[in-house]
Amino acid sequence: MNYAIIAAGEGSRLVQEGVQLPKPLVCLDGTPMIKRLIDIFMECNPTSLSVIVNEHMTQVRDYLEGLRLPVPFNLVVKSTPSSMHSFYEVSRGFTDGKFCLTTVDTIFRPEEFRRYIKAFEADGTADGYMAVTSFIDDEKPLYIDADSDMVITRFRDDSDGHDRYISGGIYGLTAPALDVLADCMQRGVSRMRNYQRALVDAGLRLKAYPFDKIIDVDHAGDIATAEAFLNSTDPTDQLTNNNQNG
Numbered sequence: 001m002n003y004a005i006i007a008a009g010e011g012s013r014l015v016q017e018g019v020q021l022p023k024p025l026v027c028l029d030g031t032p033m034i035k036r037l038i039d040i041f042m043e044c045n046p047t048s049l050s051v052i053v054n055e056h057m058t059q060v061r062d063y064l065e066g067l068r069l070p071v072p073f074n075l076v077v078k079s080t081p082s083s084m085h086s087f088y089e090v091s092r093g094f095t096d097g098k099f100c101l102t103t104v105d106t107i108f109r110p111e112e113f114r115r116y117i118k119a120f121e122a123d124g125t126a127d128g129y130m131a132v133t134s135f136i137d138d139e140k141p142l143y144i145d146a147d148s149d150m151v152i153t154r155f156r157d158d159s160d161g162h163d164r165y166i167s168g169g170i171y172g173l174t175a176p177a178l179d180v181l182a183d184c185m186q187r188g189v190s191r192m193r194n195y196q197r198a199l200v201d202a203g204l205r206l207k208a209y210p211f212d213k214i215i216d217v218d219h220a221g222d223i224a225t226a227e228a229f230l231n232s233t234d235p236t237d238q239l240t241n242n243n244q245n246g
Helices: 012-016 033-042 058-065 083-091 110-122 175-187 192-201 220-231
Strands: 002-007 048-053 073-077 099-103 128-133 143-146 152-156 165-173 206-211
Touching: 002 033, 002 083, 033 048, 033 058, 048 058, 048 083, 058 073, 073 083, 083 099, 083 175, 083 192, 110 128, 110 165, 110 206, 128 143, 152 192, 152 206, 165 192, 165 206, 175 192, 192 206
Parallel strands: 002 048, 002 099, 048 073, 128 206
Antiparallel strands: 099 165, 128 165, 143 152, 143 165
16 A cells, blocks of 8 residues: 655644644654554555655654655655645656555544545445544534445535534545546546546546544644544444534
């Protein structure tokens, strides 16, 4: 499995709220978020790792260059206008086979991720496995429609009042998805959610894979929320949604 991390954002909201470290180096239980992701990936059958950081994140770049990893490591230093453009940049480092992409502030339980990767690896018919969750921890969630086989039929910006899942921001994909990505770049499409719509429009078979909870660290208060989530042993715990409560 090729893994990729998008860490090219500026983390401006964290800075405004008094967090001085660049977002990828913000610690959860003493471990930088980006190192936590890398450690999880390195336990899930990795063949390569690609990471993109923006040109201003010299501290993050230095940290990553100091790591010693057991797989080929492609570090891209480039500022991009959107996550989709960052995805395009890191995709150049992929070797043959399936790949899994996420952003640096996407927080999930390692055991759920391992089950997700095993299911994706074992499925020989799907073009992709998209992590979904019924726990809404996003200021602008991307809602998902899926059929009885959990094949995604549509991505929506707005709720219809009967939503079961939203996108969790973990994308497991195969080679045909890169062709769609190249086409999106050529047509001037931006934003990952529009790319996901293009995948469905292109006829790719995307499976929705439910996670119990996935949390984004966008605000200072989300750090404590994420730590509480990771330390909880109750899969049905109800965490405070800092993004919604301000």
